[in-house]
Amino acid sequence: MQLHPQDNVVVLTRTVAAGERVCVGGVTVMIERALALGHKLAACDIPAGAPILKYGVSIGSAAVPIPAGAHVHTHNLRSNYLPTYLHATQQRYFEEHP
Amino acid sequence: MDMTEGYLRSDGRKGIRNTLVVAYLVECAHHVAREVAWPFREQGAHLIGFPGCFPNAYADRMLHQLCTHPNVGGVLLLSLGCESFNRRELEARVRASGRPVATLVIQEAGGTRRSIAEGRNWVERTLRELAAQPRSALPVRELVVGTICGGSDATSGITANPAMGRAFDQLVAQGATAIFEETGELIGCEAIMAERAARPALREELVACVAKAARHYATLGHGSFAPGNADGGLTTIEEKSMGAYSKSGQSPIAGIIKPGDVPPRGGLYLLDVVPDGEVRFGFANISDNAEIAELIACGSHLILFSTGRGSVVGSAIAPVIKVCANPETSRRLSDDMDIDAGRVLEGRGTLEEVGAEVFERVLRVAAGERTASEILGHQEFIMTYKSFTPLGPACLPS
Numbered sequence: 015m016q017l018h019p020q021d022n023v024v025v026l027t028r029t030v031a032a033g034e035r036v037c038v039g040g041v042t043v044m045i046e047r048a049l050a051l052g053h054k055l056a057a058c059d060i061p062a063g064a065p066i067l068k069y070g071v072s073i074g075s076a077a078v079p080i081p082a083g084a085h086v087h088t089h090n091l092r093s094n095y096l097p098t099y100l101h102a103t104q105q106r107y108f109e110e111h112p
Numbered sequence: 113m114d115m116t117e118g119y120l121r122s123d124g125r126k127g128i129r130n131t132l133v134v135a136y137l138v139e140c141a142h143h144v145a146r147e148v149a150w151p152f153r154e155q156g157a158h159l160i161g162f163p164g165c166f167p168n169a170y171a172d173r174m175l176h177q178l179c180t181h182p183n184v185g186g187v188l189l190l191s192l193g194c195e196s197f198n199r200r201e202l203e204a205r206v207r208a209s210g211r212p213v214a215t216l217v218i219q220e221a222g223g224t225r226r227s228i229a230e231g232r233n234w235v236e237r238t239l240r241e242l243a244a245q246p247r248s249a250l251p252v253r254e255l256v257v258g259t260i261c262g263g264s265d266a267t268s269g270i271t272a273n274p275a276m277g278r279a280f281d282q283l284v285a286q287g288a289t290a291i292f293e294e295t296g297e298l299i300g301c302e303a304i305m306a307e308r309a310a311r312p313a314l315r316e317e318l319v320a321c322v323a324k325a326a327r328h329y330a331t332l333g334h335g336s337f338a339p340g341n342a343d344g345g346l347t348t349i350e351e352k353s354m355g356a357y358s359k360s361g362q363s364p365i366a367g368i369i370k371p372g373d374v375p376p377r378g379g380l381y382l383l384d385v386v387p388d389g390e391v392r393f394g395f396a397n398i399s400d401n402a403e404i405a406e407l408i409a410c411g412s413h414l415i416l417f418s419t420g421r422g423s424v425v426g427s428a429i430a431p432v433i434k435v436c437a438n439p440e441t442s443r444r445l446s447d448d449m450d451i452d453a454g455r456v457l458e459g460r461g462t463l464e465e466v467g468a469e470v471f472e473r474v475l476r477v478a479a480g481e482r483t484a485s486e487i488l489g490h491q492e493f494i495m496t497y498k499s500f501t502p503l504g505p506a507c508l509p510s
Contacts, residue, residue, distance in 0.1 A: 017270065025266060025345075027457045029440065051440065051457065052266025052345035052420070069269070071304070073351035086347070093348035095299050095326060096335035100342055 016057065018070035023054040023086050025068075036083075043083030054086040066091050116479040118250035119185060122210040126250045127182035128413045128478045129156070130242045131429055132235060134188045135175060136161035137202075138195035144218055145190035148231030153489065155239055156185075158428035160405075160493045167196040170387075170498040173372040177409040179206045179213075183429050185242040186212040188234055190227075193219030212238050253287030253378055255478060258407030258415045258430075259359050260293060262400035265344020265420030265438055269355020271466070272418035272437035272453035277361035278467025279416065279474065280380065284363040289375045291407055292360040293383035295325035296336035296396060300350025301357040310364040310379075313506035317368055318382065325386045325396070332395055340421045344438075359418060368507040370500050371406035376508060383410060393497035401425055401492040404432065414477055416470065424448045426485025428493040431477050434484060435470060450484050 015025045024038055032048045039057040054068065060080040065072040074093045080086060088098055118126030134157055136145035142161060149157040160178060162171045179187045179202065187206045191199045199215050206213040214234050221227040259276055261268055280290045298305060302322035309315040329335045335349040346352045366379030375381045385406055386396045397403045400423065404415055408430045415430055417423065420437040422445040436442040439454030451469055455461040477483055 015270075025270065050265075050343075050345060051438070052270075054266070054345065054347070068351060069354045071300070071350075071354060073300070073354065074348040087345070088342055088347050091347045093335070093350060096329055096337070096349050098337055098342060098348055099334050099339065101339045 017068060020070045021067045022057050022060055023066055023068050024057050026051050026053050026055065038083045041082055047085075049085060056080045056082050056084050056086050058082050115252070116250045116475060117247035118182070118254075119245055120248045121182050123180070125182040125411065126248065126254060127184065128250070128480070129183040129431065130185040130245060131183050132157045132186045132188070132239055132242060133179060133184050133429065134159050134190060134231070134235065135179060136190040137197040137199055138165050138192050139163035140192040140195065141190040141218055144224055144227045144231070147228045148188065148190065148235060151232065152235050152239060153491065156242070157235055157239065158491050160428045161190070162197065162495050164497055165195045168497050168499070170371065170500060171495065172198065172202070174405065174409050174495055176202060176205055177372045177374075178405070178429060180209045180211070181408060181429055182411065183413060184211065185245065186238045188231060188238075189213070189215040190231065191215060191217045193217045212241060250478070252283070252475065255283065255474070256289040256291065256375070256411045256413050257283055257474060258291045258293070258383075258404070258410070258412035260400060260403050260407065260415060261297075261356050261359060261418040262425070263419040263421035263423035264341055264346065264352060264355060266346050266355075267344070267437040267454060267457060268418055268420040269358055270437070271456045271463070272420070272435040273355055273359040275453045275456070275463050275466035276359045276416050276418055276435055276470055278463060279470035280359070280361035281363055282467070282471045283474070284361070284378065284380050287378040289378050289411070290361070290363070290380045291369070291375070291383050291410055291412060292380070293385050293403055293407060294336065294356065294397070295321050295382070295384055295386050296329050297349075297353050297356040298322050299326050299329075299335065300353045305357065305365070308365045310366050310509065311506070314365065314367065317504065317506050318365065321368060321382065321384050324388070328386045328391055328396055331391045344421050359416075366509050368503065369410055370503060371498070372409045373503070374411040379509070383407060387498045388501040389499060392499060396498070398496055399494060401427060401494045402496065405493060405495050414474065416474070418453070422448070424485070424490065425492045426483065426488070426490025428491045431483045432485050432490070433470070433473055433477055447488065448484050
């Protein structure tokens with residue numbers, strides 16, 4: 015689902031399994047890892063540093079070049095405001111403070 | 113249906129519930145207060161309180177507004193005896209509002225056992241009194257509805273939040289008051305939100321409000337973003353913000369309020385929940401119920417709560433209607449949800465249909481229908497230290 019005509023990401027409207035093929039922006043891509051509904055895929059090739067557009071507005075910047083059809087998430091999209099906290103961040107704390 | 117019934121209070125406001133609040137004024141009185149309220153929890157006795165022993169103007173204001181909230185019919189204050197909280201002032205204010213009120217001081221009553229027995233006697237007697245109170249007509253324009261999202265995922269901004277926004281537009285069109293909040297979850301939307309200001313002077317205030325939130329969270333090192341948000345497909349705070357923002361609907365923004373401010377008239381208001389000045393007491397809202405308590409302190413009769421991951425909470429004092437954004441969560445946590453907004457993603461309905469259902473449910477819950485969290489006994493409440501300065505003149509309609 016594309017939420018806004020200017021968006022360079024699309025949103026999954028259902029959960030997809032690993033190995034499934036989905037059509038994004040005219041290209042068919044294979045989903046490497048299972049993705050829950052609501053997750054984003056690149057609708058086109060996005061260069062590093064370019065804004066990621068969803069709802070027609072920027073939701074952050076591409077941290078690396080993102081090929082069309084790739085999962086867009088915390089590994090390749092950075093906030094332009096505040097960093098995103100993940101459990102992995104806390105995991106590092108426990109490793110550094112045994 | 114454009115009319116329901118409510119309990120008329122001396123300030124002219126009307127309640128959609130007739131709750132008896134048991135409020136502890138320091139953590140040391142929490143156990144006794146809980147024991148007093150517990151046997152009556154299904155008959156309308158709700159437990160609220162403030163854990164701190166140090167004085168705080170925000171806590172004074174919050175407890176005053178909550179104890180004189182239109183949904184509250186009577187109040188029992190539970191004090192240990194030596195805490196800073198000004199129990200006499202609070203009791204006097206509740207008494208002046210015409211509500212039955214009593215203060216139980218544990219150190220004077222003779223300890224835990226005697227305080228619990230005395231408290232339960234008072235609650236039992238007062239609940240009988242409240243049950244006999246009559247109701248009077250309550251038109252939709254007198255309703256105050258708050259909205260919050262919690263346990264958000266990437267479906268929240270596509271289904272439940274825009275559907276609640278449509279219900280908000282309908283409420284505002286009928287003259288009711290609608291309050292949205294969490295300026296920390298509007299980071300990134302400040303420019304488009306400012307365009308909806310009802311007056312030019314309000315525009316700058318809206319932008320400043322979000323800038324303050326961004327500074328607050330940057331100082332503390334975290335945005336209002338939990339790992340579950342990321343598991344649910346949200347990547348950045350500005351992405352979460354855009355989804356959260358859509359629950360405000362399309363109406364012009366009439367003003368900004370702070371916790372405990374009751375909007376002067378109908379319309380759409382932004383509740384600024386982030387404290388003023390330098391960061392002093394930690395995160396603005398440590399969890400969703402802290403924001404819900406503030407929406408209620410601003411007079412909200414009921415709360416619209418959208419969730420994607422699946423929050424189960426309700427609240428003391430005001431019913432919470434849970435609108436579930438994610439169809440998979442709706443099926444997994446069906447007992448906890450009131451409205452299945454995720455059906456939009458599965459082609460089983462439109463945003464307009466879900467919005468109309470939310471509006472209808474607001475009226476039915478106002479008329480007495482119990483929400484899922486009320487049926488399950490949820491009465492969460494939390495309040496921590498904060499500090500605010502009064503609003504500037506640009507913030508409210510003249």
